[in-house]
Amino acid sequence: MSSNFKMVATTLQGLEEVLSNELKELGAQDVKAGVRMVEFVGDEGFMYKANLYLRTAIRILKPIIKFKIRNEDELYKNLLKIRWEKYLSVSGTFATKGTNQFSGLTDNTHYLALKTKDAIADYFMARYESRPNVDIKHPDLKVNVHVDRNGVATVSLDSSGDSLHKRGYRLNTNLAPINEVLAAGLILLSGYKGDQNFIDPMCGSATLLIEAAMIACNIPANINRKEFAFEKWKDFDENLFFIIQDSLIKKIRDPQFKIMGFDKAPSAVRKANENIENANLGEFIGVHHVNFFNSTKEVHGPTTILFNPPYGERLKLDDVEGFYKSIGDTLKHHYHNSSAWFITSDIEALKYVGLKTSRRIAIKNSDLDCKFVKYEIYEGSKKAKKNDY
Template sequence: MQENFTMLAKTLFGFEELLANELTQMGAQDVKQGTRSVSFVGDKGFMYKANLGLRTAIKILKPIATFRVRNENDLYKELYAMPWENYMTPKNTLAVDATIHSDLFTNSLYIALKTKDAIVDKFRDTTGERPNVDLKFPDLKINIHIDRQQCTVSLDSSGDSLHKRGYKTATNIAPINEVLAAGLVMLSGWDGQSDFMDPMCGSGTILIETAMIACNIPPNLMRKEFAFERWQDWDVDLFEKIEESLLKKTRDFHHKIYGYDKAPSAVLKAKDNIKNAHLEDFIEVKHEDFFKTQKGGDAKLHMLFNPPYGERLNLDMEAFYKNIGDTLKQNYPNTDAWFITSNLEALKHVGLRPSRKIHLYNAKLEARLVKYQIYEGSKKGKYLK
């Protein structure tokens, strides 16, 4: 039996509950929500599974030490005393990143440098050799987190952020992060029992994440590497067994997932990314201007999109958002329409009353995920004004 240990999954603001639910369903023990993070308990196989299968996690950290620090000397001494030989050799490379929430420490780069010094000095003093730093492809990636006087040292098991799924080779202006896209689909409550549409699909991220959710495909199967593959205890047989067990849980999907974009270049990029993700059988993308389209058929439609916010594009945003509202109420009956925006002023011009508003961030932009329920039938009274 492998031994269990505590891990920390990092996520985006507002996704903590989604991630906690994912972890619980995956079989994690002692799941506890924090701010932009969820802690949980599992073994090495579960760490592999979490990296492969979690849709709303950005990183999986494995804490290996916690101690109090009042100054840089405390930090150096505590780090120097740790048994780094359990995790690496002087022949290995390392990288350190630090996050700080403390009045005592203010410079995260300096803390990362001090950490590197302590580890390198320890190896030099005990073996006569020193490990080198490699910021791009280190053998061991170390995370330092200082909250007031509490310092936690963790090994980063993921490496690159888990939003880098591996399917995206082409992007357009302001592409949406894959973890954000997956979380939006989950927050919108889409259950796979209706058609799904992204009317401004850009490079196709929301469509791809939706199809992976619909078919229960692990999101990170296509990644080239996880950081734990360079660890001393890397178990390739166990990893392949976990991968196989996740693949056995994929399922068929019998509705349509489709997207429009009015830019031909975006449509080509979306098709490329969909092909890279091996999801051409599930997603259709067309070159269409959403404002000139209408819903086909009477069946319920679930819509989710990421319209321009006016940050990078020179548009009359008030007119643009009014056009969104007009198109929805005139051409899309029996539709649950969700979209995310940081342009809270333009949002007032949609001309429909949202039935839900969820506070999120898109990168550093404060945003809202809003839902509009467009009802079937009379255009006078049945949709929400």
């Protein structure tokens, strides 16, 4: 049986607690949330499982050593002490990435990555008179070095490779598509678990719909990915990987409620359906050529409405006030018995919705400061709950 070790899952700012909950539910030990990251403990099989299943992780790092430094020379010398042949062959390929918060180093992450690359190459040349080549796109090993503000350097192996938001299902996108990790995070923040209907009334390329369906069906987030970085590691256990993958596939279930999306653009509907088919979810999601502002709720029972409307920074709006007022009017008159959520960076425009928010959550969309807001839509003249915070 594999022994346990510490790992770090990186994420988007604002999704740390969501990722912590995901890890705990998956069976991680010693889960501790930080800033844009969550530390946890598990074994090799859990590392495979985390990469396959987690919806709000960007990458899973496996730290191999920590050391304190005062300058670049100490960083280089400590990197030379690592037994790199344990992780990489002379004939292999590698790539490096650095993040630095320490004032004692050159304030340039590219320089830190370059220094790491030099140390690894020099290590092999000194011992084997040959060295592995650098391959930025498809290396056998990705090395991540992070130096914190106190000069503590953490050297980690990147087990994911490409960012885990690259699920593998999205072939076609519209303007300003939402990141898959952010999409899943918003859905989980809303409390949706597949136990009611789900509507995205401005669905674009269907990312929110696909992520919602994967949650409802308990489909591992990255089941469609072609590869993970750990598959090229020297100690990769292919048999264990397939056992983990099969165990997750056996837990997939059919959704019990409707999942549907609307878009007023025929091109968006076409792209959405292509992405849905590529994710093998065509039988579970319906996309319709409908303008949300002319629509009504045609499903019965509790419903989560969740969407990513255009806002000034993403797509140009000619009439911001009218657009947000139409959102509020449509929800109020045609979507009773629903919880409506949407994300926006235009905080001022929220006042035009004309409904009282029951929740406001600060979240980042790329470099934009946004609010993820909730409206409770009741039948008749009932007002939203008063706990506005």
